[in-house]
Amino acid sequence: MPKDKVEWKLIKATDVDADAQTMLGKVLAEDHTELIGKKIIALFRPESWSTQGTTGVVGTAKKVSVREKLLSSVDAVVILAWDWWQEAEEEPRTALLDHELSHLSVDDDGNLITVPHDFSGFARVIGRHGIWNSSLEKAQRAIQPRLLDVKPDPDAAEQAAREIKNAVSDFAQSVEDSEGIDSVKISSAEGSVTIGGK
Numbered sequence: 202m203p204k205d206k207v208e209w210k211l212i213k214a215t216d217v218d219a220d221a222q223t224m225l226g227k228v229l230a231e232d233h234t235e236l237i238g239k240k241i242i243a244l245f246r247p248e249s250w251s252t253q254g255t256t257g258v259v260g261t262a263k264k265v266s267v268r269e270k271l272l273s274s275v276d277a278v279v280i281l282a283w284d285w286w287q288e289a290e291e292e293p294r295t296a297l298l299d300h301e302l303s304h305l306s307v308d309d310d311g312n313l314i315t316v317p318h319d320f321s322g323f324a325r326v327i328g329r330h331g332i333w334n335s336s337l338e339k340a341q342r343a344i345q346p347r348l349l350d351v352k353p354d355p356d357a358a359e360q361a362a363r364e365i366k367n368a369v370s371d372f373a374q375s376v377e378d379s380e381g382i383d384s385v386k387i388s389s390a391e392g393s394v395t396i397g398g399k
């Protein structure tokens with residue numbers, strides 16, 4: 202599908218990227234089992250869009266209307282931005298589908314319902330005041346174990362080690378340069394500093 206010549210406003214995922222519908226089914230079966238049996242169709246819009254002041258929206262989930270339900274067997278649609286989807290790796294794609302399916306659930310009678318976000322806020326306010334409400338606490342409980350999973354970047358670690366080594370030898374030199382001291386030995390292994398006087 203040529204990106205520069207979009208002639209459609211909404212298209213079934215199965216018509217442009219059948220994998221998207223397959224992935225949706227997989228995410229549903231793995232993490233949204235309450236939705237099993239509901240017919241949820243992935244659709245694409247050509248580009249990300251704006252809604253309620255938010256730009257760059259790349260996905261949404263909607264229950265179909267009563268009339269649409271009468272005319273088709275579809276229960277809900279997940280609408281995705283084709284431009285984003287094409288560029289995204291598998292993990293963000295899966296996360297987006299997981300996010301959109303999280304907006305759908307069923308009530309006690311098995312009727313499809315929509316679910317709002319369970320946390321929201323401003324990054325700057327979190328920066329200033331920390332985790333200040335229960336919805337952020339919920340997010341924090343989810344994020345913390347992920348942070349501990351982060352693997353150290355070997356290049357960054359090497360760079361940091363080099364900087365520390367340079368800072369230590371600069372310090373040693375500055376002490377040696379000062380009056381009355383002729384040698385400074387700093388051993389990083391033992392963490393000891395030996396200063397020899399004249």
Ligand SMILES: [Zn+2]
Binds near residue numbers: 300301304318
């Ligand atoms: Zn959402």
